[in-house]
Amino acid sequence: MIEPGSIPAALFGGALIGVAAVLMLALNGRILGVSGIAAGLIAPTSTDRLARALFLVGMLAGGVAIAVFLPSALPGAVSGNVLLLIPAGLAVGFGTRLGGGCTSGHGVCGMSRLSGRSITATMTFMFVAMVTVFIVRHLLEGN
Amino acid sequence: MRLVSFLALGALFAVGLGISGMTQPLKVLGFLDVFGAWDPALAFVMGGAVAVTFIGYRFVLARPHPFLGASFDMPSRRNIDVQLLAGASLFGVGWGLAGFCPGPALVALASGSLDVVIFVAAMFVGFLAKDLLVASDAAGPGLHADVP
Numbered sequence: 001m002i003e004p005g006s007i008p009a010a011l012f013g014g015a016l017i018g019v020a021a022v023l024m025l026a027l028n029g030r031i032l033g034v035s036g037i038a039a040g041l042i043a044p045t046s047t048d049r050l051a052r053a054l055f056l057v058g059m060l061a062g063g064v065a066i067a068v069f070l071p072s073a074l075p076g077a078v079s080g081n082v083l084l085l086i087p088a089g090l091a092v093g094f095g096t097r098l099g100g101g102c103t104s105g106h107g108v109c110g111m112s113r114l115s116g117r118s119i120t121a122t123m124t125f126m127f128v129a130m131v132t133v134f135i136v137r138h139l140l141e142g143n
Numbered sequence: 144m145r146l147v148s149f150l151a152l153g154a155l156f157a158v159g160l161g162i163s164g165m166t167q168p169l170k171v172l173g174f175l176d177v178f179g180a181w182d183p184a185l186a187f188v189m190g191g192a193v194a195v196t197f198i199g200y201r202f203v204l205a206r207p208h209p210f211l212g213a214s215f216d217m218p219s220r221r222n223i224d225v226q227l228l229a230g231a232s233l234f235g236v237g238w239g240l241a242g243f244c245p246g247p248a249l250v251a252l253a254s255g256s257l258d259v260v261i262f263v264a265a266m267f268v269g270f271l272a273k274d275l276l277v278a279s280d281a282a283g284p285g286l287h288a289d290v291p
Contacts, residue, residue: 005164006251010187013163018195019186020156025200027148029209029216032156034246039270051149056249059167063253065154066161073161076256078242079167089248089262091237092270094176099230100220103244104156106231107189112196113217121225124231125238126175132239133175 005071017083021109034059035096099125157250163188166251168242175239179269226277 002009024032028051037055040046067074068130079085099121101110106125110118164170164185173182208214238244243251243262251259 002162004162005167005184007184007187008164009194012189013159013161014163014188014191015195015257016159016162017156018160018192018199020152021192022203023148023155025209026203026206026213027152027209027211028145029212029214031150031216031218034156034244034249037268038245038249038267039274042267042271043274051146054146054187055149055153056154058150059157059182059246059249060153060253061150062154062157063161063166063250066166066244067253067255071163072213073164073166074251074254075167075169076251076254077262078172079240081260082221082258083260084240085251085258085262086265088237088241088243089265090242090250090269090272091233092243092262093236093266093271094273095230095233095237095269097230097270097273099227099232099234100218102234102246103238104191104246108170108192108196110218111201112193112200115218117218117220117223117227121227121231124228125235128232128235129175129239130177132236133172134178136240136259137172137176140183 002070004070013093017104021104021112025109030104031109033101033109035093035102036100036105039093046068095125148211156246158185159192160247160250163191165244166247168251171242171244171247175242229266 021032024030037052041049041052041056053071063074101118101121106121108119111122160166165188170182171185173180174185204215241262245266247261248259248266252263
């Protein structure tokens, strides 16, 4: 049985993510960026809403498969604190659109294209996320 | 065929995320905790994904056009501007607070956790707020909107 999140699983799961990104370009000529695909579903001006919706349905179906066969990979949210989850979700949504991408579009696809914008964005969100965790865990919670 | 491919690729992508460990927020926060008990395993997710994508993209882009489309639709922007840096920073704050980036959060909806539903709902409000509050590019969003 695979232990999700172990180093071999991380490498294998990462490779599957890469295969999905390559196939998206090979088949449809598109970058696989989740924030862009998902945001375009509800954006006032958008194209290809059916394809976007089907991609998200596929993601949910994949999630159900994971929940059935590898339930330890889906523990849910860490914090049950709504006062934390709502601003966190707002920041992820607003920030990924303002910055034009997230971990998939900038991190995986953009870095693979050696895009200066994507490398800059990825370094920025990684660094800020690490600083955020440092502040929350070590300064605020005092661990 | 094209629409089926979006469905299948969404599923493949989600399974990759689940196996990789990215859908475990505590694991993600452990990876981001470089100043504490750092858990480096998730670095291999980005490593594996970029290795496959970097090589695969070279073969794909050598072709004249995608298998199911007329042309490749690649991001054309090159400029590093305030929006890119501010957006990436804001995203970093949210990611560091909750341990979820957009893809894993959507996959984690399958956990049935109400907390994940709340996070994803707030994320979609954030998507919409950006579109309503910040003027978008003249070109308008393509399928990937304005990813890199």
